[in-house]
Amino acid sequence: MDKGAISGRKSGRDLLLRYKVGKTLGFGLSGKVKLAVHNLTGLKVAIKIFDVRSIANVEAEKACYYLISDDLYIDVSVRREINIMKQLFHPHIVRLFEVIDTPSYVYVVMEYMSSGELFYYLTEKGKLHEDEARRFFQQIISGVEYCHQHLVVHRDLKPENLLLDSEHNIKIADFSLGNTMRDGHFLKTCCGSPNYAAPEACMDHVQTYTQSASTGQNNWTLGFKSQATPSKTMLDVLTVFHSLNVKWKRIGHYNMKCLWSPPPSESSVSTAEIPSRSSTAVKFEIQLYKASEEFYVLDLQQLCGSPFLFLDICAAFRALVCM
Structure with a gap:
């Protein structure tokens, strides 16, 4: 996986085909993080999982969300975090590998830091x-x-x-x-x-x-x-x-x-x-x-x-x- 591997919308099947998902590493304000292994290379990664809900025809709420598809929205702060990480490629910043969007969840696949906080x-x-x-x-x-x-x-x-x-x-x-x-x-x-x-x-x-x-x-x-x-x-x-x-x-x-x-x-x-x-x-x-x-x-x-x-x-x- 290189910097060019960062991509847009995929299906949940892509996640299961690419990665073997394991234990939960932690929880954040906007999602949880799980350890996973890339099936082809054996590389350990951390996957941040965001729960996404469809919001249809609610204009007041749409203002706070980012459109993924015709009827699917994700919180603006989540999309902003993803867009920021896509811009950054540095040895002392956790690396983003790819983003997998599904109807229910957004999976952000990142570099795994084995020694913790x-x-x-x-x-x-x-x-x-x-x-x-x-x-x-x-x-x-x-x-x-x-x-x-x-x-x-x-x-x-x-x-x-x-x-x-x-x-x-x-x-x-x-x-x-x-x-x-x-x-x-x-x-x-x-x-x-x-x-x-x-x-x-x-x-x-x-x-x-x-x-x-x-x-x-x-x-x-x-x-x-x-x-x-x-x-x-x-x-x-x-x-x-x-x-x-x-x-x-x-x-x-x-x-x-x-x-x-x-x-x-x-x-x-x-x-x-x-x-x-x-x-x-x-x-x-x-x-x-x-x-x-x-x-x-x-x-x-x-x-x-x-x-x-x-x-x-x-x-x-x-x-x-x-x-």
Whole structure:
């Protein structure tokens, strides 16, 4: 199955001929996901199943649905999720193989991620080594940047929607709340998980979102998510700032760009900037962009490339070193 295998309407018989459907992997707001095996190749896939109902001659309801055939409709958000996934082809985004439409169901055949959610991985492991955390975050940044280049906003980035393959590479999944952007056409819907949402998305009044503003919400989610991963080096980071006499304003949260360099013997960085307990963190640069009176965020473009990791510093940590 290649990218060209993505296709339109088929019959339920096609599904049975192509795949052996197995256990249920999980449930979502709009459907359930089952494990299946491609009969010809033996490839394991995940099939997201949407229950579809015929809606005939109900104009008020038709406005919220997408026409599949003369008398069959599917929810607009489901069709939008499918259309978004058809546009995306990236090593860190779950891949869509094909879509099978039937009178009763729509089957979305996707790449199977055998190691499950990042959420459960973090729960079981407790904490990550800084090298693993950095690799995960670089992969997330790579996938999100690709989405933004294709004018797609995920709008629900969280560990539950980041899946791991057999080699523990991260891939972004579940675009059910995703949307596409065009300047002049605003994304006004407040959606996603509140604990991971950008502060702008939680404000009461409607804002005007351009492409850069909409992608900024994903940037905030990335910065917030990374707060838990480099736990071992957080105090070392603060020690560096303290030694450099960095002055902090007492407001909300800060996001920071962190440059990782080789050990001191192989680096030109002054040893005065290296905290005694640090392993590889030797130099830090602050690049803050004011988004509101209470929050600062970083432009995602400033973070791309292997040496960078996004950290979030909050008042509680600053208090530990009397800053």
